[in-house]
Amino acid sequence: MTLEAYLLVGAALFSLGLIGALSHRNLIALLIGIELMMNAASLNLMAFNRFVVTDPTTGQIFVLIIIGLAAAEVAIFLSIILRIYRAYHDIDAEKLTKLSG
């Protein structure tokens, strides 16, 4: 596959993640959409790393850092979800309106 084909797959995956993040009200579904978008970015980085960059360690390290940051992000996000569930007995994003006037 060519570079353009990989970039198109990445764009399609990002669009699917965008749909998931925008259309759901469940916090876990939002998280899944965000994960898909991060992975689309990883795919783009790896494709550029293979076809454009002369030193192939750069893109791989970028992707490893993305994976590590995603792990940290998910840990925090899931603990916040558990806390929200304990306080509201629901994880619907539109019912979390305690701070709205």
Added chain:
Amino acid sequence: MLEQAVIYTFVALVLIGGGLAAFSRQILYAIIGLGISLLGLAGLFLNLGSPFVAAMQVLIYIGGITVAIVFAMMLSIAMSIRPPNPDARKLGFAIACAVIFFGAVAHLIRGAQFQQIASPASEKAWSVGALGHALLTHYNVVFEALSLVLLLAIIGAILIARKA
């Protein structure tokens, strides 16, 4: 020929899994779709010449993150909970946004001129050894910062999630 078939299988896995994750109303199916998509992505990484990143993708993403999301789902919502009714207006808005985004990016990709290298770098530059060497010399600060971020995230997650 066979190689092409394998690559397109991985692309299909990525897109089918992503579609399942984006459109499924049942949260468990969405998580399974995420796992399928990540597995296909690991195959694409393998095809792009990096077995190490592909292995990390499988280990951390599928083995760690997906399983953690399943745990959080089981701890927060009962499995039998009825999924909320689909909100057609919201879904339409999301699909419109995604189509506009995809069209714009596809247009940009079509028009762009990339300075592609003639042939991929040597086998030695792609090796795990070169990766580890770069991670401990040139990218040392990033490596250390990432470990610190992970440590803080673990402590923070425990603090946030513990029973008050």
